[in-house]
Amino acid sequence: MHTVDLRGVCCPANFVRAKLALEEFETGEGIRFLLDDGEAVKNVPRSLKAEGHQLLSLKEAPEGYFILDLKKGED
Amino acid sequence: MTEQSEKSHIDLNQLKAGGFIKERGKDLFSVRLRVPGGRMAVSRLKKIVEVAEKYGGEFVHLSVRQSIELVHVDFKHINDVAEELGIVRQKVASCGARVRVPVACGGCEYNPNGLMDTQKSALEVDAKLFGIETGHHKFKVAFAGCPIDCPKSATNDVGFQGAVLPALERDVCIGCGLCAKSCSAGAIRMGKDDKPIFAPEKCIYCGDCIKVCPSEAWQTEKRGYTVRIGGKWGRNPLVGTLFATFLPEEKVVDFISAVLAWYQENSEGLGRIRLGDVMIRRGTDSLLRDLRRGFPEYVVDTTSPPQVINTQIGKRP
Numbered sequence: 001m002h003t004v005d006l007r008g009v010c011c012p013a014n015f016v017r018a019k020l021a022l023e024e025f026e027t028g029e030g031i032r033f034l035l036d037d038g039e040a041v042k043n044v045p046r047s048l049k050a051e052g053h054q055l056l057s058l059k060e061a062p063e064g065y066f067i068l069d070l071k072k073g074e075d
Numbered sequence: 076m077t078e079q080s081e082k083s084h085i086d087l088n089q090l091k092a093g094g095f096i097k098e099r100g101k102d103l104f105s106v107r108l109r110v111p112g113g114r115m116a117v118s119r120l121k122k123i124v125e126v127a128e129k130y131g132g133e134f135v136h137l138s139v140r141q142s143i144e145l146v147h148v149d150f151k152h153i154n155d156v157a158e159e160l161g162i163v164r165q166k167v168a169s170c171g172a173r174v175r176v177p178v179a180c181g182g183c184e185y186n187p188n189g190l191m192d193t194q195k196s197a198l199e200v201d202a203k204l205f206g207i208e209t210g211h212h213k214f215k216v217a218f219a220g221c222p223i224d225c226p227k228s229a230t231n232d233v234g235f236q237g238a239v240l241p242a243l244e245r246d247v248c249i250g251c252g253l254c255a256k257s258c259s260a261g262a263i264r265m266g267k268d269d270k271p272i273f274a275p276e277k278c279i280y281c282g283d284c285i286k287v288c289p290s291e292a293w294q295t296e297k298r299g300y301t302v303r304i305g306g307k308w309g310r311n312p313l314v315g316t317l318f319a320t321f322l323p324e325e326k327v328v329d330f331i332s333a334v335l336a337w338y339q340e341n342s343e344g345l346g347r348i349r350l351g352d353v354m355i356r357r358g359t360d361s362l363l364r365d366l367r368r369g370f371p372e373y374v375v376d377t378t379s380p381p382q383v384i385n386t387q388i389g390k391r392p
Contacts, residue, residue, distance in 0.1 A: 042257050046287040050187060055289030058251045066256070 003032040007065055011039050015047045022053070025072045030056070033068045041066045094167035095153055102150040105136070108160070109168040109205070112179035112197030112218070113141030122163040130156050140178050140215075142168050172214075172347070174207040174335070179218040180225050183237070189220035190282055191237030191300060196327050203328050209335065211342045212349045215307070216331060222281045222301070229315040230308050232338075232350045233331050235300040238280035238321060241293045245270055248292035254284035280320075297321045299373070304334060304362070305351035305381035311391055313351040313381035316359070318366060319373040326370060333369050337362050351381040 004021045006014040018033060025031055035041045041058075045068055049055055052073035059067045096105045108123065115123075123143060127135055132147035148156055157167060168176050179197035183189030196218050204216075217231040221238075228234025250269035262277035263284060271284075280301065285293040299321035306315030322330060338350045341357050354362065359378055367374040383391065 042259070042283075045253055045289075046257065046283070047187075049287065049289060055251065055253065055287075057249070058253045058256065 001030045001032045001069065003034065005034045006040065006044070007034050007036050009036075009040075011043055014040055015044050018044060018048060019051070022072055027072050027074055029072050031070060031072060033070070034061075035066045035068055037064055037066065041068075044068070045070075093170035093173065095148075096144075096170055098147065100147070104148050104150060104153065106131075106145040106148050106153070106156055107138065107168040107170065108143045108145070109166040109176050109201070110142050111176050111201035111205075112182075112194045114179075114181075114194055115143070119163045119165055123160065123165060126156055126159050129159075140176065142176065169206050170213075172209050172212050174204045174209065174214045174216070176205060177201055177216040177218060178226050178231075180220050182218075182220045186220060187286070188223055188281075189237060190239050190280075190298065191218070191220055191235075191324060193218035193220045193235075193237065196235065196300075196324055199328060200331060204331060204335075207335065210339055211345070212347050214335065214338070214350065218300075222279045228306075229303040230306040230312070231315065232305065232307065233334055234303045234306055234315050235322075235327065236303070238299060238301045239282040239285065239295045240275075240278070240280055240297040240321065241273070241282065241284050242296035243271060243273060244292050244294060247290050249290045251289060253287045253289065254293060257283045257287045259283065299323050300327065302330065302373075305354045305359075307349045307351050311352075312384040312386065313349075313355075314384060315351065315381055316378045317375055318363065318378055319370060320375060322370065322373045326373070330366070330370060333366055334362070337365050355380050355383075 004018065006017055009017055035044055045055055048070060054071040054073060056069040056071060061067055094107045096107060098105055127145050130148050130152045131145040136144040136146055138144050177197040177200045179193035182193040183191060200216055215231040216233050217226040217228045219226045219228040219236045222236055224236055228236050248270050252265050254271050255263045255265045260277050260279045262274045263271045266272045285295060302319040302322050303315035304318045305313060307313050338353060342348055342353050345353060359380055363378060
């Protein structure tokens with residue numbers, strides 16, 4: 001699965017970066033995002049869901065960041 | 076201008092609801108336009124610009140309650156301004172001891188946080204209650220679409236805040252934990268079985284869990300307005316307290332009318348006094364009782380008087 005590292009990127013730039021990254025993939029492909037705790041993990045998954053992508057799981061890494069897996073939705 | 080109209084001809088009906096506010100300079104007025112909920116059609120805005128260029132000053136002022144105010148309008152042009160704005164059905168707002176134009180956020184149509192259609196509610200309240208004379212003091216209403224509450228609803232005489240009560244369908248839940256992570260109120264934590272545990276007494280009804288849930292396991296059980304009464308700002312600020320939860324939008328106008336009736340009845344002999352100060356003097360029991368009669372399913376069991384804000388300046392009368 002391809003990983004997009006959005007750690008250290010603030011809202012809303014992280015969401016915009018995620019959107020741009022998703023343009024490189026086909027519908028149905030799985031993509032992994034690394035997100036900071038706080039604003040990022042609260043907002044980015046919700047915005048990606050609202051754009052029609054399917055959220056698969058969220059896991060906290062021991063280092064304190066979050067790993068979000070999703071399946072790309074229809075363009 | 077014809078020679079005849081050099082003499083001031085003012086239709087006093089235009090001034091009835093107020094909205095023409097005396098400025099410092101001789102003969103000059105600000106004209107406060109009625110913009111319920113702060114939404115202004117672009118076509119109407121164009122006409123306002125035209126009228127402002129013709130009769131107003133170099134700028135307009137955006138009031139803190141979402142009105143557009145034309146400044147430096149000469150007394151003798153008040154009729155012309157009202158008439159020309161009337162072409163696009165732009166009405167003048169109010170001032171004084173009346174029900175004011177309701178304030179609202181953008182609402183739920185395009186703001187992803189919005190839970191209730193605050194624009195619709197603001198328009199309805201404006202159409203049915205605007206300008207009613209209270210006999211005592213001003214009366215302000217505001218609508219916030221969600222508990223983030225950008226319009227600061229509880230600083231109004233009656234403040235409405237969009238709310239949803241979530242409910243979990245356990246079988247559909249995939250145990251991702253996004254809801255627990257999203258919940259700012261700390262009302263959701265993940266149990267040992269990787270399913271969320273909900274503490275309703277901590278919930279502020281923002282709906283973030285429902286919005287983030289990837290599997291639609293969190294559903295809306297109830298939707299409506301959280302209602303707080305008795306707030307105001309100004310010299311001696313008060314924050315309104317809770318009187319109803321999940322009030323449906325179709326009950327909003329009747330609810331405000333019931334609060335107004337209590338206000339008018341209970342401020343007899345108290346002069347120019349805001350609702351919150353009446354509640355502090357008379358207590359909140361009879362208001363709670365009156366409202367419970369009309370809205371039994373939504374009115375809370377107990378509440379407290381409006382909360383006094385310590386401004387640290389002067390001494391509260």
